[in-house]
Amino acid sequence: MGKGWRILEIATLLLATGFVAPGQAEACACGAFVAADSRLTAVEETALIEVDSLAPGRTSQTVVLNLGLRSEASVTDAAFVMPVPGPAQFSLAGPTLFTALDEMSKPKVQYDVEHHFALTLPFLMGGVPRAGSAPGVVVENRVTLGPYDVVALTGSEASAVRDWLHVHGFELSAELGEGLTEYLAKGWQIVAVKLTSADGLQGVLPPMRITYESDGVVYPMRLSAHAKSQQQLRVYVLADHRASITNPTPDSAAPEETFAGWVRSEDVPPLQTEFSGQRFLTRYDQEFHPAANAADIRVAAAPDDAPFRAVVHVVDREPWPWSGALCCGLFLVLPLAAALGAAARSKRRRANAVS
Numbered sequence: 001m002g003k004g005w006r007i008l009e010i011a012t013l014l015l016a017t018g019f020v021a022p023g024q025a026e027a028c029a030c031g032a033f034v035a036a037d038s039r040l041t042a043v044e045e046t047a048l049i050e051v052d053s054l055a056p057g058r059t060s061q062t063v064v065l066n067l068g069l070r071s072e073a074s075v076t077d078a079a080f081v082m083p084v085p086g087p088a089q090f091s092l093a094g095p096t097l098f099t100a101l102d103e104m105s106k107p108k109v110q111y112d113v114e115h116h117f118a119l120t121l122p123f124l125m126g127g128v129p130r131a132g133s134a135p136g137v138v139v140e141n142r143v144t145l146g147p148y149d150v151v152a153l154t155g156s157e158a159s160a161v162r163d164w165l166h167v168h169g170f171e172l173s174a175e176l177g178e179g180l181t182e183y184l185a186k187g188w189q190i191v192a193v194k195l196t197s198a199d200g201l202q203g204v205l206p207p208m209r210i211t212y213e214s215d216g217v218v219y220p221m222r223l224s225a226h227a228k229s230q231q232q233l234r235v236y237v238l239a240d241h242r243a244s245i246t247n248p249t250p251d252s253a254a255p256e257e258t259f260a261g262w263v264r265s266e267d268v269p270p271l272q273t274e275f276s277g278q279r280f281l282t283r284y285d286q287e288f289h290p291a292a293n294a295a296d297i298r299v300a301a302a303p304d305d306a307p308f309r310a311v312v313h314v315v316d317r318e319p320w321p322w323s324g325a326l327c328c329g330l331f332l333v334l335p336l337a338a339a340l341g342a343a344a345r346s347k348r349r350r351a352n353a354v355s
Contacts, residue, residue, distance in 0.1 A: 046098050048207075048236040050274060051217050054243060054301035062211040063219065064093045064274075067193065080193040081172060081223060083183035084152075085214040088191060092146050093207040093273065100270040101236055105259035105283045107310040136160035140189055147205055149196050152189045157181075161190055170194050175226040182222065217299035221247065227290040235284045235297065238263075238275060242302040243282040248295050253288035255297070260308040280305060 046066040051059055067080050137160050141152040151170070155161040161184065162177030170192045180190055191210065217237075224231055235255070237243035242260050263281045265271045282302070 046234040050238045054239045058215050060213050064207050064209045066098050066207050082191045083188045083220045084212045085188050086212045088210050088212040090150050091209045093209045094270050095206045096270045107312040110311050111314050137164045149194050152191050154189050179223045179226050219297040221296045225290050225293045233286045237282045238279045242305045243299050244302040245297050245299050247297045253292045255284040255286040258285050258310045259283040
């Protein structure tokens with residue numbers, strides 16, 4: 001019996017001094033954990049690919065880019081670079097285009113309740129994790145488009161193109177410059193974009209539209225292999241059918257379809273500048289390490305036009321209904337156990353004294 005009281009006393013002292021085992025800081029009443037999922041948030045590297053037909057062969061395609069450049073003085077010299085397979089035309093897209101696309105294609109959220117056994121007392125509650133051309137370079141086009149300075153170059157050597165960009169205020173890392181070699185060898189043009197000025201600009205800059213012809217629908221991605229951190233990409237395709245995209249990355253980083261369905265321009269005002277009538281919208285999301293990306297994204301028609309919307313599970317962690325009662329009961333039982341233990345010790349001391 002003495003040993004049993006001793007265990008209860010130790011438990012009472014541990015609770016009274018605020019001891020909690022590592023990793024066990026959870027609320028006695030209710031704690032919530034929301035699964036982190038990039039498909040529920042805005043992604044800076046976002047592109048909309050528009051094409052009349054996904055049939056094989058040469059086609060004209062338009063890529064609308066959310067450049068993700070911020071209006072800060074430090075970024076006026078930073079260049080966004082995109083290779084394109086032929087001469088390109090440039091224009092600005094509506095500022096709310098991607099906001100509308102994100103809203104209409106967002107995944108369905110399903111809330112799941114996960115019961116768990118929680119014993120931490122309220123005063124011990126801890127936090128819950130939340131989730132002019134130089135030699136070898138030809139300037140094919142250069143325009144000022146709203147806040148952007150846009151140039152399209154061709155050349156025989158990546159180093160010459162990088163030097164030209166540097167001289168004209170387009171800063172490009174050596175690694176990224178080397179990544180241009182394969183595109184230049186194929187005769188592609190290099191489109192570079194920088195801000196003309198940061199004065200008077202606030203927030204995210206307007207999307208830019210690039211139109212060019214290519215053999216099949218392609219979104220250049222090889223340059224992302226030179227990035228230094230984890231990459232997130234969101235690609236929309238507006239076409240005559242549901243789109244299937246291919247990108248030879250590991251299965252763990254393969255593009256994931258988030259939405260597929262018919263859309264009407266009159267139902268979504270920001271889309272009225274992109275097309276009229278009805279088109280099929282497909283959305284893919286991808287998160288990958290730069291080293292895993294080895295090739296450009298290719299787009300083709302899917303086997304069918306079945307609608308689809310991804311489901312994201314949000315887990316709400318709740319204690320079992322009787323956990324709260326047990327927590328409250330401990331406030332009564334453990335102090336009582338301590339008192340009884342003290343009384344038992346006192347009785348033993350008196351007995352020892354008499355003997």
